[in-house]
Amino acid sequence: MKQKLFGLTLKQLQEITINLNLPKFTAKQIADWLYKKDITSIAEMSNLSKKARQQLDEKYIVGLQAPSTVQTSSDGTKKYLFDIGDTGAVESAYIPEDKRNTLCVSSQVGCKMRCLFCMTGRQGLKSSLSAGEIVNQIRSLPEWHDITNIVYMGMGEPFDNLEAVMQSLEILTADWGMGISKRKITVSTIGIVPAMKHFLENSECHLAVSLHTPFESERKMLMPVSHVHTIADIIKEIKLHDLGRQRRVSFEYIVFDGLNDTKKHVNELARILNGINCRINLIRFHSIPKTPLVGTNEKKLMQFKEALNAKGITTTIRASRGQDIDAACGLLSTKQTS
């Protein structure tokens, strides 16, 4: 079976060209075709010699994969579905706005983290995506030239698939790759501390941590990962890194009625986040089947936001997009599991 070139780093492409006795600059040319231009076959790499193309063609394919379906929301959000081998499918959400177009990508088929509020977590982990399968969600969309921001907030926990996620970030941000600014990419995690540390030390992309409550006991109930990686450990690790002015750390916070939207929560958030240059993104809860959790109402959501802002924490409410096609993060893949 032929191997895919798409998803390889420049270094890995260089190993291939060295093995085929091709000129040194060929790897860079191949990377250009893979990550900057609209081609789908080796035959289209027109600045490579005919012999080089033939040699590559014997063992390799480009390996791009078009989405199998697309659904478009009344607000313009599109949800793309990508088949992944025998294990299932992942979804990506394209969210066009006035000044930016964001793509939310997935990193795993299913997820083993079992967060109480998430449909993907109910599937269990089926497989982790390769770097190529992650970047393919961007590159194979008709809108790929228009994408300005990328968030790793789709299906799966990115730091449970660290190596492939780091490789995908290299391809997305390198000059030889897609050349996207590191400041336009956000990786979201539930806080797997050793992997988060590796990311903070080896990438300059933004970090978003799903916090959802400042209290350990509540977080253990909402997110079983908290039994292993506590809020205190997450905050301690973030404080060890000098994140500078350009790099952003944000905390994601789904607001549940009566559970995590009280004055007590405001005060504790202000206490634990003191000293971190960060923001909080409040998220409306889009209910899932068979859950005791209820989203807070709009009035209380605004009050919670204002109370946090009054404490000096920049707090925003994330706009809900693509609800009619279940494209909201955390709802991805609802259809297959309900």
Ligand code: SF4
């Ligand atoms: S919220 Fe994220 S980490 Fe938690 S179960 Fe869902 S996909 Fe996994």
